[in-house]
Each structure stands twice: as structure tokens, then as C-alpha cells.
Amino acid sequence: LSSLVARFAANTFWLGRYLERTENVARILHINETYARDKPEGPDWQRVLDLYSDSDRFHEDHEEASEQAVLQFYILDRNNPTSIISSIINARENARSVRHLISTEMWTHLNMFYSQLLKMNAREIQPSRLANTANDIILNCQTFEGIAEGTFLRGEPACFYHLGKYIERADQTTRILDIGYGLLPIGKGDAVTSVQWNVLLRSVCGYHAYRSRYPGRSRVKDIERFLLYDTEFPRALALCVGRITERIRDMEKRHGTKRHSEVERTRRELEFALETGPGNDITPEKLHAFLDRFQLLLANVTDAVRQTYFG
């Protein structure tokens, strides 16, 4: 059986990551605009810059984190490597290199999505139209994911694609949790009543899922348990780590334990960190420290995979 060219392992891994990132960025912009009307003058956009640690870069060229400027920065700015347009350009360039390994349907959809984004102008990211535009981007990502689910041969390329996707998803969930938790009024009786917890749950597409899991209850402890440990919620860290583990096991089966040892070591660290968790009597500081470390461990897994498999 022929092994995958190392460069293609990297291409499929990043294809998975860029699409996952695009979907999350679009959702966060949309949620921030629609639900986070926490200030009389409108939503706080600096928060989104903080979420992605992009504040310094943003303020090099912009004075103020105005709505228009931040939306431009995250959707249409090609000079910003974390913008949606940059992510999709990168996704497409990666897909182009492995076009013979992914399905034609995946390529065609990504190609159409890309053409659509290239045509997008400043009018479409105005506040009045942002919801539509963001939903459209999210739907495009979800459609791609559905097409991949239904057409992508589950060989080695798909393995790297899924690994990239779940590493990125876990990373996005930690960022959303980090910023969202900081905003939650935590105090007497652990009760969360403000609108922020909606924002938080909606940011990870988990509002209704949470409702059905904990009917009639809105407690910080439950939200924490839900987003960290629920193995049935697609964006919970536990589920992402589970998927990462499965893919890493697949690789081990293909390439043997010896070659694989560094990847396995970093994976175990990640798993262990989640098991230990942020500890009891959670405070925003403790949670922040945990999430920070978790992001670092995800980066370590990526690094080990890169060094072992990307040639």
C-alpha cells in the first residue's frame, strides 16, 4: 500500500483547520453583533480582537476597534492572515495541491465558496447585512463538511483532514470559553442570568444542546461541564480530544508505534490535562490558566504531527 506524500499530509491537515477556523470566526462575529448588545453604544469589538490575540496587530493600522474596522479586518482583509478571506484562500491553495486526493464535489464547493468571497464587498459586511453574510459563510463551511462526510475516502488524507479539523475546533472552543467566561457574572449561587451565557453557548452552537442537556438550569458549573466534558456535544473539548485520539490511533496503526511516539506523548499530555481540568472552585483566573495551557498542548500535538509526518 502506497503511503501518502508527506506534503499532502500537511495540505489536508491545514485544509481541515482553515475551514473549521472560518466557520468559527464567522459565528463569533455574528454572535457578537446580534446578541452581545451589552453596552448602550453597541457591541464591544475589542473583545473579539482579544479572543484571537490579534489586538496588537489590529491597532498597528487602526486607531479604534470600530465595528466596521473589525468586521473588515476579520472578513475581507487579505493582509490579515486570520481573516475569513485569507483562510479560504489558504484552504483553497491547500486543496489545490491535494485536488487529486479529495473528492471533486469538495473541490467544486470550495471553489464556488471562494469565488463568492472574492466578489464580496464592504456593503455586505455592514451591520444590517452581517447576519445574512455570516450565516451564508457558516452554511458554506457546514456544506463543505457535509460533502466531505459523504464523499471523502476515509484513507490517510481524510485522517489528517479530521485531525486538523478537531485540533482547530478544540482551540476555538478554548478561546470562546476563555473570553466568554471572563464576562460571566459569577457569584452568589452560581446563577447566571445575564445575556452573556447565551452569547457563550451560541458562539459554540450549543445553546439548544445545552438546554436539552440541562433543562431549566443556567449554572456556571453546568456550562463548564458541558463545554469541557460532554462527550456528546460536538464542540466540547472532550469530544474533540476523543476524535483527535481516534485519528492518532489510526496513524499509529499505519505507521507503527516507534515512528509515532512523540505524537502519542503529546496526545497523552493533552488527554491528561483535560482529565485534571481547571480544578474545583473555578475562578476566571484558574480557567484562563487551564485554557492557556490547553492551547499550548494543542500546539504541541500539531508540532509533533508536523515533525513526524509532514516531511
Place this chain on the structure above:
Amino acid sequence: MSDYDCGAFYCEMRSQQDQPLLTQITKRLDELDIRALRRRARDAERELFNLGITFTVYTDRDAIDRILPFDVIPRVLSKQDWATIDSGVKQRVAALNLFLHDIYHDEKILKDGIIPAQLVKGNKNYRPEMQGVDVPQGTYVHICGTDLVRDEKGTFLVLEDNGRCPSGVSYVLENRHLMMRAFPDLANGIPIADVDAYGSRLARAMSEVAPQDVSDPTIVLLSPGIYNSAYFEHVFLAREMGVQLVEGRDLLVDDDMVFMRTTSGKQRVDVIYRRIDDAFLDPKAFRPDSTLGVPGLFAAYCKGNVNLANAVGTGVADDKAVYAYVPRIIRYYLDEDPILPNVPTNICGEDKGLTKTLDSLDKLVIKPVGEAGGYGVVVGPRASKRELAKLHALVKADPGNYISQPMVGLSVSPTLIDRAIEPRHVDLRPFALTGEDTWVLPGGLTRVAMKRGSLIVNSSQGGGSKDTWVLV
């Protein structure tokens, strides 16, 4: 098509109305109104774009995808015409392979004076490094694209042999798929030869020419990469063959063996279908500045540890100067008359050809033999007196550097232009695959000059393509 007038040219549809199936297709086309045709044509072009069946033009900031214009009216070839093309192409490929083996081994054809030795050995595409190198099955030209045109009488003539890296076959298959989606009604009940076997045939041919001791060879397609304008075709072929599409940086040579860098380390490679010119293949053997190639590849090839398709040094066989000699090459090796004649060619290096050329410069097309891509070609009837006088002196001074040919009135095919169907000139490139033996894809790339009166069918100059139906 009531206003359609093809003039004195042979028409691929009108001039074949003795064929009942062509009459039937013409009738069906007549029944479609022009607006419906245009709508379907627009849909088809949008689909090409969405599917990414494009060539890409890169600027500093953007990657611009362009489609090869697609004409929705198919070019149809009768069973009889195809039989001639099929056997003619096979004959030509067989002769070219024997010729290449000979000039890189015993040089009998040169010693027998059939073709001037200088023409071969002085040719810039002749590779002295190939002298004495044995290639599996004696096959040099594994993939061949022979450019054919049809004259006023309807006779197919060979315009050019493409024996290096002929491209365009992906359009043959994609045009067919597009046509069947856009016009299922047009083809209903018409027996058309299937083109889908190309990829598996290509993979089979590549296996057949693997180094001798390899039973289940690893085949790869070597591309210059995503920035190459033909990258879509490379993707297409890799997918159809089920092989990996690699770049030079994915391969390495160790101990005269070729490997690719994979997720499980180095993996041996046996056959490389390369879409990179000889000059860029290996910086150690050819151009040292090539970053597309693989250092040491040529040495591995000479040792027989890996095979390349097409072979190194085939360019000498599809050269313009050698082209003029192909009918003699066919007679020399096969003892047969050419089934597909050349466009009549005067070889100015020979007295008879020189006299003929100088006597009627104003009626002929004069081509310098060393140049590629139409450079330096003079079309006599369109040249000024001064230009002709200058050319006269040039040809006289260095006759060996020139050939001349009469103007050929290329056949036309009905083509959808704006709001009408008009005749446009076409050519045909059938594709032949050779492993142990030769197979010709029943179809081929029909290129069409979209500008009225133009004879230039190249995609770089606004040419388009058509689906090519071979009736069975």
C-alpha cells in the same frame, strides 16, 4: 443552421451528409432555437468555472482562473474516418519509436543517408546523453498527441507530432461529461465511442513500461506544481490514474534509486509520468538552475532503476525539420506507405525542394526549422514584396534551415457565435498511449479558432474546444 455557409472549405458536418447519423444530429441541432443553445452554452461555461476546469493566470495579488472556451456544437467523426486516424496514428507512433531507438543506438537511418545526420545530431532537442540507454519495451513516446488538419477535399493531414508532453486530454474527457449533462437530448440513441477509459489505459501503459523486476510498480505523476497553467490536467490525470501527483521536491534519489517522501518515510518510485521538460528534469544532468527537477534522476533512469514517460530526448522526433522526413522514416522502418500523409512539405536542404520554394515564395508558408511556437513563420500570400525579397536571400543563404508548405484550407465546423451558427476552422489532436502496444483514445481534442477566418486554434490566442464524437 439555415444561414450557415461554409464556402469552399470542407465542413465537418455539412460535407458529411451522406452519413445518416450526421444528418440526424444536424436535424436535432436545427430543432433547437438559438436562444436555448445560448442558454445551455452559458450554463456549461459556468459549470466549467465552478468545477475548476480552468487554467490559472497568476498576478502579484490574484490567481485568475480562466476557462478554455467551450463550443457546444460537437465535432463528429465517422466510423470510416476514425479507422483511418486510428491506424495512421498507430503507424506513426510505431515509426517514431523505432526512429528514436535507432538514433540513440546504431544510427542506421543516418548511415543509410535517409535523413541528414546533422539534422538529427545538431538538433537542440537531441540528447547525446541518451546514446546507448535502453528503455523498457523500446518505447520512447508513451503519450503522443498528433495534430491533424483536414484539407478542402476532406483528407486528414498531419500538421505536427507532439512527442514530448502533449497536453489537452483532460478537456477531451471533461468536454464529454459537460456535453452529456448540457445536451443529453442531442446524443440520445447516437452510438458514440466512450472516452472514459483513458486514465486506466494510461495507468496500464505505465505499468507495462516499469523496470523489469518490478511486479506492482509505484507510479507517480510529476508536475511543476500548482502554478503551472496545465495544473488542472495534472490533477485530472493523477485522479483518473489513481496515483499521487508529486513535485520535484517530493522526490529524492539515493544510490541511483528514486524515492518519494511519504508519511512513512522514503518510498520507492518505479515509473514517473513527467509533465516537465527534459531540460528541467534533473539539475545535475541538464539545466543546473532547475528547481522543478530531482537531482540524480537522470542517472537513476540510465541505470534502469526508474522509467520516465515520455523518455528523455523525444523532442528530436517532433521537430519541424524531422517532421518533413517522417513519411520516409515510416517507409524505412515499416516498409509501408504513410496512412496519414504530411502536409506536402518542401525540404529546402534538398535541391528539388529549394527550387520549388524559391519559385513560389508568394504562395507558400515558409518555416524556419529550428524555431518553435510559430516563430519566424512567413505566410507568403500575406507578405510584402520587400519581406519576400528578404526571405529569398535568407533561404538561399541557409537552405537547410527552412521548409515550405502550401497553404492548407483547414476544414470548418459549425460553431455558436453570438446569435448565429457560423463556420470556424478546427484541428484535431488524437491521443495515443504506448506501453507494450499502442491504443488511441477514440475521440481527441478538437480545437476551434473562435475568430472568423482565423486559422489559429491555440488556447493562448483565443482558441476554444469542442466535444469530439467518434461514431461506432
